Amino acid sequence: MKVLQGVADFAAWRAQARALLQAHVPPHQVAWEDEAQPQLFGIDPEFTAATSVTSAPAIRVPPGLLDELRLAACYRTPGRWNLLYRILWRVTHGERQAMLAGDPDGSQLHKRLKSVSREAHHLHAFLRFRPCEPGGNLDYVAWYEPAHDILETASEHFIHRLGRQRWLIATPLDAVWFDGERLEYRRPCPPDWAARARQDQVAEDGLWQSYYSSIFNPARLNPQVMQGHMPRRFWSGLPEGKLIPLLVSDARAGAQRTGQAQALVKREGKRIRGSVERDGGSEAASW
Numbered sequence: 506m507k508v509l510q511g512v513a514d515f516a517a518w519r520a521q522a523r524a525l526l527q528a529h530v531p532p533h534q535v536a537w538e539d540e541a542q543p544q545l546f547g548i549d550p551e552f553t554a555a556t557s558v559t560s561a562p563a564i565r566v567p568p569g570l571l572d573e574l575r576l577a578a579c580y581r582t583p584g585r586w587n588l589l590y591r592i593l594w595r596v597t598h599g600e601r602q603a604m605l606a607g608d609p610d611g612s613q614l615h616k617r618l619k620s621v622s623r624e625a626h627h628l629h630a631f632l633r634f635r636p637c638e639p640g641g642n643l644d645y646v647a648w649y650e651p652a653h654d655i656l657e658t659a660s661e662h663f664i665h666r667l668g669r670q671r672w673l674i675a676t677p678l679d680a681v682w683f684d685g686e687r688l689e690y691r692r693p694c695p696p697d698w699a700a701r702a703r704q705d706q707v708a709e710d711g712l713w714q715s716y717y718s719s720i721f722n723p724a725r726l727n728p729q730v731m732q733g734h735m736p737r738r739f740w741s742g743l744p745e746g747k748l749i750p751l752l753v754s755d756a757r758a759g760a761q762r763t764g765q766a767q768a769l770v771k772r773e774g775k776r777i778r779g780s781v782e783r784d785g786g787s788e789a790a791s792w
Contacts, residue, residue, distance in 0.1 A: 506534055506535065506536060507525075507530065507534060507535045507536070508535075508536050508537075508538055509521060509535065509536070509537050509538060510537075510538050511537050511538045511539050511586070512537070512586065513692060514578075514692070515574070515575045515578040518537075518578065518586050518589070522589070522590050522593055523564060525590065526564055526593070526594065526597060527564070531594060532587070532590055532591040532594050532595075535587075535590065536584070536587055537584065537585075537586040537587060537590075539583045539584060564597055565597070566593070566596060566597060567596065567601065567604065570592075570593075570596060570604055573604070573614065573618060574589050574592070574593065576618055576621055576622075577589060577614055577617040577618055577621065578654075579621045579624075579653050579654040579655050579658070580617035580620055580621050580653050580654075581652065581653050581654060582617075585617075588610060588613055588614065588617075591603075591610055592604065592610050592611070592614055595610065620652075620653065621653050621655060624651055624652055624653045624655050624659075625655045625658070625659035627651070627736075627739065628649065628651060628655060628656070628659045628660070628662075629659065629662050631649075631735065631739045631742070631743060632647050632649050632674065632742075633647060633710075633713075633742065633743060633744055634646065634647045634672060635647065635710065642671065642684075643671050643672065643673055643701075644670045644671045644672060645667070645670060645671075645672040645673075646672065646673045646674075646675075646701060646702050647672070647673070647674045647675075647702060648674075648675055648676070648699075648702035648703055648742065649674055649675075649676050649742060650676060650677060650738075650742065651676060652738075654678070654679070656674065656676055656679050656680070656681060656690075657679065657681065657690045657692075660674055660681045660683075660688070661688065663683070664683060664688060667683075669685040669686070670683075670685070671683060671684050671685050673698060673701065673702060674702070675694050675698045675699045675701070675702035675703075676694060677694065677699075678692060678693060678694060679691060679692035679693065679694050680692075680694040680695065680698045680699070680702075682698065710744035713744040713745060714744055714745055714748055717744070717745035717748060718745075718748060718752070721752050723752070723755065723756035726753065726756045728753060
């Protein structure tokens with residue numbers, strides 16, 4: 506069995522997979538090393554992408570498969586590259602059902618595609634930029650901890666939303682820096698970028714917390730549904746995250762029955778006097 510060094514990006518894996526296909530190496534004879542879970546047999550020191558058979562014909566894959574494999578490669582799991590090569594091998598050898606959700610391999614592929622797409626949505630929904638001091642080389646900075654490797658592609662969303670603003674997003678593994686014109690992706694995340702993002706993360710955001718507290722409606726609270734839309738793992742990175750347990754506790758303690766937060770219950774309402782016509786007469790009424 507060939508055991509290859511684990512790769513960090515799709516382009517490197519694609520070069521290795523092409524070489525393996527041209528050398529007619531079936532999936533059961535190759536495995537990619539995972540740093541967290543080393544293989545029993547160790548790395549094959551002789552194999553590199555350069556071992557591809559240059560005289561072999563070009564490998565044809567169906568339209569869309571390459572894009573699906575690229576997206577599925579963002580899914581973090583031990584042995585992620587092994588499934589992708591198995592699907593690629595089967596499809597290029599006539600088993601096109603390997604791409605479909607009804608196939609065992611295709612089912613795993615589509616589950617990973619769905620998870621990666623959902624994680625990209627989480628990035629767009631739960632990332633919180635914090636403003637930087639005026640006069641520096643950044644306008645906004647954010648620290649984020651995604652479950653999958655979606656930062657490089659999903660961060661392009663913010664280019665269209667923020668225009669020429671300059672921003673940095675750092676994660677434990679990688680980072681992106683937009684200088685107003687060009688997006689720079691780095692993996693691993695430079696230590697100074699990570700330090701900058703983490704430093705701004707600990708800053709209190711009183712304005713955002715006040716806003717979230719004022720719009721929180723305890724009467725409509727459903728903790729199970731809320732955590733389905735906003736998983737608990739994101740709370741630590743949100744300005745309002747530390748408020749959520751207290752707001753939920755208050756709702757269960759009585760605010761949910763009144764439909765108001767305790768701060769609003771204690772406020773006195775305005776007294777309005779008006780006249781109400783009853784049976785042809787006039788009667789004073791107050792609320």
